[in-house]
Amino acid sequence: MKNLFDLTGRKALVTGASGGIGKGYAYALASAGADVAILCRNADAGEKVAAELKETFGVDSFFQSCDVSVESSVDAAVAAVVERFGKLDIGVNNAGIGILGGDADYSLDDWNKVIGVNLTGMWLCARAEGRVFIKQGTGGKIINTASMSARISNCNVSYNASKAAVVEMTRMLAAEWGAFNINVNSISPSYLLSPMHASTPLEIRQKIRELTPLGHVERPEDLYGPVIFLASDASNYVTGHDLLVDGGHTLNAWMAPLGRAVPPRVSPEEESKQLKKDLAMLGVPCDENGINFDLHPEIAGAYRAMLDN
Numbered sequence: 001m002k003n004l005f006d007l008t009g010r011k012a013l014v015t016g017a018s019g020g021i022g023k024g025y026a027y028a029l030a031s032a033g034a035d036v037a038i039l040c041r042n043a044d045a046g047e048k049v050a051a052e053l054k055e056t057f058g059v060d061s062f063f064q065s066c067d068v069s070v071e072s073s074v075d076a077a078v079a080a081v082v083e084r085f086g087k088l089d090i091g092v093n094n095a096g097i098g099i100l101g102g103d104a105d106y107s108l109d110d111w112n113k114v115i116g117v118n119l120t121g122m123w124l125c126a127r128a129e130g131r132v133f134i135k136q137g138t139g140g141k142i143i144n145t146a147s148m149s150a151r152i153s154n155c156n157v158s159y160n161a162s163k164a165a166v167v168e169m170t171r172m173l174a175a176e177w178g179a180f181n182i183n184v185n186s187i188s189p190s191y192l193l194s195p196m197h198a199s200t201p202l203e204i205r206q207k208i209r210e211l212t213p214l215g216h217v218e219r220p221e222d223l224y225g226p227v228i229f230l231a232s233d234a235s236n237y238v239t240g241h242d243l244l245v246d247g248g249h250t251l252n253a254w255m256a257p258l259g260r261a262v263p264p265r266v267s268p269e270e271e272s273k274q275l276k277k278d279l280a281m282l283g284v285p286c287d288e289n290g291i292n293f294d295l296h297p298e299i300a301g302a303y304r305a306m307l308d309n
């Protein structure tokens with residue numbers, strides 16, 4: 001039987017792929033043989049990732065400038081990928097932002113920014129990819145990055161609402177585009193120590209770990225299998241699905257109050273070592289504990305306030 005997970009010759013794009021989860025997705029797809037376009041705003045970082053993929057996996061890869069919140073930028077970027085690769089098979093829409101803040105005094109400006117990138121941006125990308133797949137007559141795979149925040153109320157109104165909307169947008173597009181052999185699915189990570197979370201203090205990381213049945217904080221490689229699965233022939237009959245990849249974290253609503261401790265599967269020292277390795281892979285400078293407090297001081301500040309109370 002052929003290898004259902006083989007992506008050799010497939011042409012993919014990943015948005016927000018200069019670092020974080022998007023870079024992990026790009027690595028995973030390239031490791032399975034796909035040629036991968038790196039769509040992001042930072043040319044230096046994007047070109048560096050493309051060069052790494054070419055050297056490590058021998059695939060084709062290039063940086064393409066794209067601001068996902070701007071319609072003309074998205075349409076031009078997707079057209080440029082098709083021009084360069086000759087076709088498109090896989091669109092991974094991953095770029096996202098979170099702007100912290102209390103819900104009562106949250107500004108409309110911040111709300112619009114978050115919705116503009118996380119929801120409108122993801123829809124613009126999916127629309128551009130869907131149009132290409134329909135025109136090509138080939139079908140295709142669209143994979144959106146949602147979040148466990150679509151299911152649990154853990155961040156704030158703009159972020160959680162945007163991610164819940166991504167899940168429903170995914171389902172609606174799947175229903176609409178099944179007729180064109182287009183699979184539309186989403187992946188929902190939990191807390192992954194990407195740049196978005198590199199400012200999370202050790203004490204909070206420990207709490208996350210204690211509330212995660214699989215016993216460690218989520219790592220970039222925990223998303224490799226899920227993204228390859230949804231990009232490959234192995235998932236040809238899967239559509240409209242939100243693949244939650246959280247180590248069981250969201251199962252835990254009852255575990256903590258009932259005193260059901262989760263035995264950590266790795267020691268805090270091993271965890272720190274792994275986190276430093278993960279952040280190095282993601283291109284994030286960090287201290288000896290795998291923390292970069294400067295990157296998102298507001299995240300560190302919010303968690304510190306939580307710890308103090």
Ligand SMILES: NC(=O)c1ccc[n+]([C@@H]2O[C@H](COP(=O)([O-])OP(=O)(O)OC[C@H]3O[C@@H](n4cnc5c(N)ncnc54)[C@H](O)[C@@H]3O)[C@@H](O)[C@H]2O)c1
Binds near residue numbers: 019
């Ligand atoms: N880190 C987590 O714990 C976590 C958990 C669940 C979901 N997510 C989601 O995963 C995705 C990736 O996040 P991450 O954790 O890697 O964070 P990140 O900040 O490292 O990555 C986000 C990427 O999106 C890019 N981006 C932001 N606005 C953009 C725009 N307008 N146009 C183009 N690119 C833009 C950023 O430059 C960055 O490369 C996001 O959608 C995020 O919401 C993250």
